[in-house]
Amino acid sequence: MANKHLVFSSDKIGEGDLGAKVAVGFLHSLVGVSKDLLPQKVIFLNRGVLLSTHNTHIDNTQALQTLENLEKLGVEILSCQTCVEHFGAKVAVGRLTNASEVLQYLLSSQNAISF
Structure with missing residues (x-):
């Protein structure tokens, strides 16, 4: 990794039902990606946390x-507490995180891809 x-x-990536x-x-x-290409972490911020949480806003x-499967593969799943x-x-799935921790991860990473 x-x-x-x-x-x-x-x-969503994009708009509407298609974006979801x-x-x-x-x-x-x-x-399905080879282990050496997997990200170390998938971080959910703002409405992104609706993908990693039990909520009444979307059917996720x-x-x-999928996130449970990624976690089993060793990918850490982080959701913004605020x-x-x-x-x-x-x-x-995963655990809560905060802005300080997220910034530390992003600033020390080789790559960060945002959606």
């Missing part, structure tokens, strides 16, 4: 299953 991280700041499908499809595709069943609290959600 390389020192790279993915950051989701939305529950693309986000879940993208996460699902990561499960497929995303949660964002989770804002949406009244509860972490379903």
Whole structure:
């Protein structure tokens, strides 16, 4: 696993229903990537936390299953605590994090890809 991280700041990649499908499809595709290409961390900020939490805003069943599989592969799943609290959600996969920790990870990473 390389020192790279993915950051989701939305529950969609693009707009509308298609954007929601693309986000879940993208996460699902990561499960098939060779271990040396997997990110160390997938970080969820803002509406992105709706993909990694139990919430009443979206149906994220497929995303949660995929994130559980990524976690089994050694990918750390992190959700912004402030964002989770804002949406009244509860972490379903991974753990809570904060801005200081996220900045430390991003500034020390070789690569950070944001959606």
